[in-house]
Amino acid sequence: MSYGSNRPMRPRIYNYTVNSFQSQYQTPSRQSHSYPSQHHQPQYYQPSQAQLEEESTAVIPKPIVVPSLQEQDQIFLNVSNVYQQSQQFNYRGVLGVGKQGAGVRKRVEMGFQSGLKDEVSYSLNTIVEFSHTNPQLFNLKENPFVLFNLVKYLDCSVIEYLSDSTIKAENDNLNFSLDAAIALRNLSQIIDNAAIMSLDPRLKEILVKIMTNGDRISGNVIDDNREAIKELLRYTVDIVETISSYIAPAPIDDPLFISLIGFLQKTNDRYLIISLLRSLSRLMVRSVSNKPSAADNISSKLLDQITSYLLLSTTSLTAIHDLGYDELILATLDFLYQYSLPGGSRISKLIESDQRSLLLKTVLLNLLTYNLTNIQTEYKDRLRGKKFLKLIKRIKPPVPISPPFLKGNLYNEIYKLDEPQRATTWMRCCYQSVENGEVTQISLWKSYESQFTTIVNPSFEQPLKKLLPAVDFIKNVCNAFPHSSAKVINLPDGSRKFIIKGIQPRQLPVSIEVGNKESAEKTSTGDGDDAGNVTDEEDAEEEDNLKGDSISAQQKFFKILNYGANNNIKLNEINSSSALLLNCLAKDEAGCELLKGYKSEILDKVLMVPPLFNHVFDSLDYLDY
Template structure:
């Protein structure tokens, strides 16, 4: 090139001078160009143009934000594709790491937000999982042999990956089976149901081998794999069983589950199997062959024996539910259930007990151990002072003449008691404080002098007498009136006079013993205050207001048995009725739950 200026055509394209002159060249036409660095800030490259940048026209024209290829892109592309699409594409990519990442994400969704990946809303999702699950079949058939070989670097074999991916997909389906919409998709998929049946049958084979001592048993290092596999499968089976009812006589699922029930020792598996069997029997009819006919005598005895485990409410509830569904269609199955004497006795023992399961019974023992003490009928302590007079009695006494006033006041306010005493000064001050001032204001008269008042006590009460008592210890003298004490409440003039006359008759009568007793205990006035005999408070007994779910299920089961009014059912119900009546008295809410049972058994 003769100059440093490039030639361009009318469209702005660079033209090589040699090419223009007809010279053929094979080199790069940009080889002679010198790169000139351009300073572009972060804001310019991100398309954020401020007012200060607008002034710098020279650098702005090189900003990436002003290039047409970036300006025409939609804004949504900055966020990329959504998670669900990304996860689906990752599985379809067949890249192992991508598949593991996607399944891990699906597992998280199935656990925390199963509605986001509902099999009903995403019909293409189940076909993505099925290949990983069905790939487990050859491995399941050979669990009696080592499946995974470990090395110092760990296990990265194809078998291990197959197991990991298959079990993860199975766990995802297990979680999704708890969703109503997703489980309806699973139950209509024959491949999924075939795989579930395959796993159950294979596991049942190894359970049979184990019980018979056969050499073909699960390899020791495969136990954790098989345990995980069978638990996921049983959970899915439990979920779809409600949609497969009623099971027919030759239903392979029901037959396999019955065999698993007889061989399994795992509590979780037994409960899951019982629930699946119960749901498969729903809507079965007495006039049609049913899968219930596959339940033999030993299986019935096993289910009944589960009711005896009083520390496991889940197992008891599942067993009760299966027995209820078993006898629901008609009386023939009730007769079969109760035909065995062992089952009859076990049910007769445990059902009344289950009526009060997890119910707080009244604590009668507190009453039985409580000592009932009667508080005696006692006379309260004698008052220290004479009782107050009402206005009427005070006025009547005020208008009497001495010494009759003092005599009647004494008889109204005091009573004769041999061992009692009142100090002379207290007796006088009590009388004087009541009548001295009012009497002077009324007619200017005075009370009976104190000495005469004390002497008059003996006139009012024949057993009363004034005396001087010397304290043997201190030598001090006390001036008292012996033989009287204040009443609890005053008598009227009529009552006082009547009592006095009765006492005179007794003194002059025959019964001296009665007289002594009366004088010792006080007067026989009917209005006298005496504490009545009382009983110490008994412990409170509280009765339950609600019953547990096991109690309700047991009551429902008994009501169903009592509907067999002419067979074994009613005989069984009549046998345990005395015990049931005791339970009704202890737990009042059972009355409504057992109303049908009581109606069916009351006439027998």
Template sequence: MNRVVLAIRSNLPDEMDWALQSLVRMSFETPDDLHFDRYPALAPALVEKLNSADQFKDIDTYSFQTNDGKVVTTDDDLGLFGATVATEKVRKQLDKVLEAALVLRNAAINPENARHLSRSQVCAVALVKCLTLPSDRPSLVELRQYCLDIVESVALFLRPTSSQDSLFRALAGYLSSDDRGVLISALRAIARLVINVEANLLQAVDRKVVARICALILLDDEELLSVCLDFLYQYTAAPENIELTGEAVDWRELVQQLIRLLLYQAQEWPQKDARLISNMILEKKAPPSQPPDLPNDLVYELLSFPEPERATQWMRACFEEDSEGDVTQIALWKAYESRFEEYVKQGKKLLPAADFIKNVTTAFRRAAAMVVTLPGGQQKFIIKGIRPREVPMSLKGELYVKCQWSSTSPSWPRCTSAYPSIKDLFTHILAVHVPRQPIPAPLPSQQSAPQPASNATSSAPIPPLPPPTTNGNVGISSGPDAPATNGFPAQGPTAIEQYENTSMSDAPPLSPISASTTTEPVQDSTAAESATRLSPVPPVPPATSQHDQQPVRYFCHWNGCTRFSPHGDTDRRKVISHIKTHIPDADHNKPLPYNSRSPPLQTTASGTLTLDTAILSQNVVLVSKSTMVDEHGEATGIPLTSCLILRNVARSDTGKRLLSGLETELIGVAAVNTPLRNYIADLLDVIEEKKRTIE
């Protein structure tokens, strides 16, 4: 080996040829025999040869000085050598540099050799020289690739102190390369270079470059995808980097892609390992046939917006994204037009129908207007990707809470009120459905021979535009003051309309279960006024002495509950305690992104298992999936890196906004992907902790 080193340093052509060719063969066939620590002079000799590469910066269009001092200039491509002495000499010199670089590249694969090279400042300077050579010289492509491979091997042992480090800047310049091999090597080298450095070097990377790397994960290229994710993991490890990108990177879309990659190349378990759940099948609940009625306070808020923002906010309040849902364009437009028709007469302007349909993609990015050809050849114009909500959503992203009280009497159908908070809903139930002194049922003598109607009230017109108000506790009223439905077919008069258009003598007979039409006496005048405003209640006749003698009984008719049927219970507190078990928890109407699906209790189009979707009919096999694992059975590869990037994003200041509403999807992945289950659980903990910190 000493002779090889001396031959390299001799600069004698024949000796150098022999020495370098021997080293190339040894580094390829028996790389374990090539140890720089055993031969201290070997690495400096090879680096010295590599350090002379800067003389080729003008190669392919170069000037060369001959032995007699004459300067020869040529434009010949080095791959098409001329017969001149100048081109032949340059070719041989470049070959020697390439051979030295190849030996260093093969030797650096050994971690001990890579550590040895990382301690050499001369080696770092030589690598920077080679990486900063002109990138448009075809003859230098091979040399550049060897140097990138060397940097990739030694990067783990380097400790740059700032983003102005010459080697880091040289590598960052290749992140915009269109050469796949160069880009992969540069990304891998930078990811390894910053992994053990506390300084945030990656903040110096241009945000357009980061956006390009984010876009590259959409390609079906596993090697490129892996290095892009490695880079993004190091980039997002510093939370401030997420804010630095500004609008250049669509982090919401990136989060969606990362969730998709959590099941990248997932393999289903064999059938024998699948779990079998007997006597259960999941069915999707049909979407609502019409959008929900909007409460007056939400309508007034919408009226404060100019077009087209008003149309956008209305669509988000009444509809939600659903990849399998669709709404006809005419029905959507008619619903909007009908809802604001009365206000148009008062001077408000609506968005034209054509512009309204185009605006759908602004409200919902995944929605699209399309034409469907029916079997009979008839064309149907639809908006694909949305469906009506069960209950409206406020401009803050909070779902209204719907009262599901329904009586067994056909004269009193399901309550249609909805409220902006759980507290308002509970006040409504106490005041309307379970009052302190419900009206007993009339005597049989009062139920016969109904008298002609008198003093019937007529429907009042829609109220004029009110001044701005800060009180949002206005429920959805089904009475005469309520606006028209949103352009969809009406379901007929409601119970309150029937009652107010009928005289006392024609009113349906009241029983303890229909006592929900009375207002609860409230001690506080403000609370009483709020309860009355939340749910307008028709007047009721005073109780007679004979009525007072009858026992007062209470019932629960939440969603058809028969807990106290048919005789009821005289203990009001007991009934109220039971009703509380039906009321949704406080998290029910937490703010959601505009494109989020409603909670499972509100919609089940995604197949979420609820009481409405579990049908005892047949067997269902739940098959688990497994992504890449290492030799110890631990998660690895692209799915693991994607999960770790999501965890970094969740820790940032915008983590709550970016991951809000996606917990259900993450839980779904954890349910089927066993290797990632613990990592996703950690991610969910970070999301929850971030929410508590912000709140």
């Protein structure tokens, strides 16, 4: 199989038949006429014998084997490898070869100049892309055509029906306006670009025109362009926020400031509210009280609305962080500070409402330590629902009726002793010396008799020993407890009661060593502090349980608070902004009267958070207790 040169070629397939061979000798057309009968057949051209002989001597091509698809792919790959190893083709004399062509900026500029819809769309999309990835490429100072065309296509005839502008929009494509808005929004994040944009009066006029469309998204009117205009409004508010710092202070009749106020009163979108408050705050910078300012257009109703945002700080911290209210609280504090900064009539207007004055002097102080979770105080655990000092309730247990019954090793040790040592040891282990205690002589003897007349441990092989006689047992009490004495009490009915004064049964038995030691000491007061060392493990466990039932009052040791731990606390922006507003109010006569009596609370905040002192120092000089 030959493919000529190195270029791959697909083989031809010949499929000759008799009919196809004969068809080339047929007449190109027939005479159209009707035949009288079916026996009349059309006449065809018949080749001569010489022509047939000439055709028989011609070379007839033979069919070839067509390779499979896998074989054809392999052939193509082999030929391609040959081309890859050869030198590149050099095109000469072709227009544009070796020329880079127009750059991106020139192509974008020419696309705007053409006015063609596709070219304009390309230019806008290119600027949007580079304004995000490489905004310096379309710097407005070096490329003035960018701002001119973006402002041109930002204005759209769709939003003109609510505007009183005398300049009609050339653009009727709302998508072009969205592209121009997001491009301007991205470019305005650079300081140089924002400063240049703030000098364009046409841009500010279009921004005001778009801001008036807040009515279209705040009402219930169904509009096909509702979502697109809502997106356009967000971009517009972002642009106003960035350029507002360069057009401050706004005059009293500033249309941009008035449009922002009107839009703020109608929207309930948190993102838009935050951006609008920031824009209004920046437009009030460097305003003075003795000159008319755009802040004079703020109504008392709007002040109530803005001040109410501070109440979000009283919500639980978890909910605030989840919903992102910190930025709204901070934007509100910045607005109130810029509004109150000139003092005078503005502060008087701010606190003339009882609702606003009460809210400011209560919430503002709490914002000084807002969201400072790492403060160390004595009452931190108590505020979290935990007890600061854990006291065990003081309970004096009742005197047992009978002494504890011995068992185990202690019983075996005492049983092996001879009388009267056994009786003495038993009394010291089962009774204690108490100043006001008393037991009857008969109950004392019966308890001793019942303890040793029966075998407690069946495995104990020693025989029962003879007990000490009752008379000798009672006389032996004074030997066991030197501070005790046998007495006879005459009862009102004429009978007599024989008692032992100065002892009482123990709650739990003690070891022989402890009993002997305590009997030689001074008589206790009977507060139940006799639960001492015992030998049996079961008795020790019972003693621990009894101590856990609060026999005596106890107090757990706690670590003294290190007050210097709060010196390294870092204040957040809300804390510092609250301090600025507090100082601004305290310097004014009306504000000082509002905060009268709150100096002690401010000092408590400072003691809790020492870094706060530098921020509220000015207000402490003006306020009284």
